[in-house]
Amino acid sequence: MTYAPSTAELIASRLTGHALPHDLYCGAQAYQDDLDQIWYREWLFAGPSCELPKAGSYTTLQVGAFPVIVTRGEDGRILAFHNVCRHRGQRLCATANGTNPKLVCPYHQWTYDLTGKLVFARDMGPTFDPSKYSLMPVHCIDLSGMVFICLAKIPPSISEFAQNVIRFIAPSGLADAKIAHSSTIVENGNWKLVLENNRECYHCGGSHPSLCRTYSDDPLMTVMDGPHAASPEIMDHWARCDAADLPARFTNDPQMQWRMARVPLMDDQESFTMSGKAAVSRRMGRMPWNDAGSLMLYHFPSSWNHFLADHAIVFRILPINATQTQVTTNWLVHKDAVEGVDYTIEDLTRVWLDTNDEDRQVVEENQKGILSPAYQPGPYSPTQEAGVIHFVDWYCGLMSARLGMQHAAE
Template sequence: PYHQWTYELDGRLLFARQMADGFDKSQFSLNPVACESVGGYIFICLAKEPADFAPMRAMIEPYLLPHRLRDAKMAFESTIVEKGNWKLVWENNRECYHCAGNHPELCKTFPEAPTVTGVQGADSDPEMLAHWAKCEAAGLPSKFRIDPAGQYRATRAPLLRDAVSYTMTGRRAVKKNLSDSVSTERIGSLLLYHYPATWNHILGDHAVTFRVLPISATETAVTTKWLVHKDAVEGVDYDLAELTHVWTETNDQDRRIVEENAFGILSPAYEPGPYSELHEGGVIQFVEWYASFIGPRLAEAGRPALRSVA
């Protein structure tokens, strides 16, 4: 809109008014970006040589397809800016050690068990095993799976006290199921994570997606979207305040926690403490992934190696 240059959907420049003779439109196309779509989600990669997307597609697509997110619609979107770096935001997300004392709304329905929030022990937890068996019998892939490099993972987890949705009562927030293909009750939440940008909760009646975007060395934007069935009508099939209440409160509580941690880390007296191997296995796994991912790239760029990522 600035100078009315007009581009084709594939990025080619179609029109640029009143430019000099000899101006070659073909030299001013938009930069190409690797783009893949799977299960209703669109993933982009800004790398000049993007990684092969096929392994991720093969792993997560069976989990996503029954929920028909391609046919869902966005009921609400919010973006908050947390005054803490991207790593702190992810570390806070990757454990529920802090949940009982900070997330009263979420803890009404979401279990803080390490087998749900972490990466270890899920396949030996009787409750998880029973939930997987029930969901898989209904055609919903559910078992814990993780990328060999640790960058993405998926599993389905039960909610507390027979809850079916993230509401203060545990009852559904939306009358219509998210997908016409899923009618089984109490399927819990499909938990899908992909570093460095997104975590997701997909339930029977709606889905909540999160995007984590560093906007400076000390600020991170967290965008949350609530997805519902394409035919669900606000005020008839769902109350927007009820649908969004739990995660609106939880996001703000996490923002406060991250900002308090960031403030403390800036102290000259700050020293990192040990992780709880029981409750912070997910954080340990995230930090190990981050170190293994960024280390070689720092070396290639001639940058100093990481001294500590904790």
């Protein structure tokens, strides 16, 4: 019988600065451990708040075994619940999004108000106490237009991240935005491969002709050591942003779970379009110039984002199984921007629709190669793939702590 090393043993065997062992990208046990130790315990990006424009608007997502519903209440607050009826477990909402004044189970019509309180349950007898059967809540926070959820009973602190997100994205005015276009694709690759691919542009020149019209693949444009240590081009851009009270300077979590910084596009171009010009004639929020660059914000394990002067692009990933990942992309514009007048969907979405599909192909080929018995983890480039090293070190450090490896080694 062949011995299968545990996830903890696989992480312990990893060579520093190298890709992960085969089973961490493919194995059923590693996937379950990822769910248990990360996806069920960390704050996850659920989507932009403008996806819920009015009371009763809802969106659903599947986090591993947990179906979740996020909805806007009558008081305007955004709340999240387990998408499970308290009667016999039916999913309350099977569609990706919609609007309902109440949450009604399609099976037996148990009905909940938008706070999760059970308000109707037919023929349950005189001793039935509806107050005991409210929907089970999920921790939820709206950070100035970005909604995060956490499935843990006691979630980790989000205060420092929240303060920085609110400060950095405030000029984009997400509360006054709307979704112009949404795309959801499935990549046949492990969620870690999807994030690794996103955290480097080593592959961009050979894979992303549309993106590279405006986004530099020079690692000096994205790898930074602090708010006062970046390339001269970025430092000049930050000084300009400082003068306009536009948060831009690099800030990060010490373990690199999150990071944000505003960087210029190539040659002072304005947006991720084929022409390099703004895709939307009406700017977001209080953005001061068209060429404000991109505020790049990521948060492991579930999101990366670009906030430009004319629009924002927010990305969410969710693992489906060990070798499949769902990637959802939303393009946000000012709520008063008019399609066909202020923007066209083609111009707005072309670059990242192309890029997402190109990344899908890269990730899927990466996964196919890793599935080979001949696969051996190779070394990362310390300059081109520094962002990947940040992610993999964060993943291994967190999993090591939560799987008890540090304690066992003492």
